[in-house]
Amino acid sequence: MAKSADLLQGTLDLLILRTLELEPLHGVAIADRIEQLTKGVFVIGPGSLFPALHRLAERGWIEGNWTEQNGRRVKSYALTGPGRKQLTEEKRNWRKVITAVNQVLAEEG
Amino acid sequence: MGWLRRLRSMFLRMRHRRAVEDDLDEEVGSYYEIRVERRLSAGLTREEAARLTRLELGGTAQVKESVREAWTGAAIEGLARDLRYACRVLRKNPGFTTVAILSLSLGLGANTAIFTLINTVMLKSLPVANPERLFFIDNSGGKSGGDSRPPYPCYEILRDQRT
Numbered sequence: 001m002a003k004s005a006d007l008l009q010g011t012l013d014l015l016i017l018r019t020l021e022l023e024p025l026h027g028v029a030i031a032d033r034i035e036q037l038t039k040g041v042f043v044i045g046p047g048s049l050f051p052a053l054h055r056l057a058e059r060g061w062i063e064g065n066w067t068e069q070n071g072r073r074v075k076s077y078a079l080t081g082p083g084r085k086q087l088t089e090e091k092r093n094w095r096k097v098i099t100a101v102n103q104v105l106a107e108e109g
Numbered sequence: 110m111g112w113l114r115r116l117r118s119m120f121l122r123m124r125h126r127r128a129v130e131d132d133l134d135e136e137v138g139s140y141y142e143i144r145v146e147r148r149l150s151a152g153l154t155r156e157e158a159a160r161l162t163r164l165e166l167g168g169t170a171q172v173k174e175s176v177r178e179a180w181t182g183a184a185i186e187g188l189a190r191d192l193r194y195a196c197r198v199l200r201k202n203p204g205f206t207t208v209a210i211l212s213l214s215l216g217l218g219a220n221t222a223i224f225t226l227i228n229t230v231m232l233k234s235l236p237v238a239n240p241e242r243l244f245f246i247d248n249s250g251g252k253s254g255g256d257s258r259p260p261y262p263c264y265e266i267l268r269d270q271r272t
Contacts, residue, residue, distance in 0.1 A: 026139075026140075027136065027139075027140045028140055028143045028144065045166055045167070046137065046140055046141075046166050046167070046172045047166075047167055047171060047172050047175055050136070050137060050140075050172055050173075050175070050176045050179075051175045051176050051178065051179035052179075054176045054179045054180060054183075055179045055182070055183055058115070058118065058179070058180060058183035058184075058187075059183065060114055064136075072139060072142070072143075073135070073139065074139050074143075075132075075135075075136045075139070
């Protein structure tokens with residue numbers, strides 16, 4: 001985990017919401033998907049994954065449901081309507097931040 | 110209505126504490142199980158797989174504790190958000206706010222005044238050493254009526270008979 005980049009505050013929420021945009025997934029699958037998509041830059045341990053999932057569920061942005069998968073009961077999380085709206089909002093914010101930081105870096109170069 | 114949903118989930122969590130804890134237990138447990146199984150299929154023994162997984166991911170107790178903290182945090186955050194929202198709405202409607210504050214303070218003031226009166230007149234005992242030994246002496250059956258009280262010698266006789 002030491003090799004993974006430090007997560008900007010709120011980035012984890014964005015990554016989770018985005019991962020669930022495609023299909024409902026359970027905890028391990030979410031962590032795997034993020035690790036794959038970021039080519040191992042972000043390795044999400046359960047110590048950050050589960051609090052984030054429950055925080056998002058508490059806000060009503062995602063919803064956890066017990067489902068059967070390969071003969072095992074797992075809690076799958078799905079994006080809710082408000083969650084979808086929040087994701088759009090966070091994507092916009094993220095682009096704003098990226099653009100702003102890039103501008104500062106360009107200034108330097 | 111965000112606050113309604115939050116209140117509901119907070120209430121449910123308090124009422125079904127055991128069920129919520131079991132749920133979290135199972136969720137975190139299945140996460141570890143899946144991780145261990147991957148190591149098993151890679152050819153490790155169960156003990157070795159479990160040990161390595163715990164080493165890599167930290168204990169389940171810690172994970173569960175941080176989830177509980179997230180719940181509390183979300184509840185406090187929600188409360189703060191609601192309070193901010195309430196203040197904003199009140200500021201935006203000064204007419205309504207004034208009427209609400211006025212009727213509240215009038216209601217509270219009137220109640221306090223009435224209670225103070227009742228408290229002194231009916232509930233509190235008189236400020237003397239033995240209020241239960243006080244007597245009220247008055248004339249009865251006399252012709253005079255009005256504001257007449259028995260003369261002082263009568264009082265002295267009564268007092269001496271009592272003691």
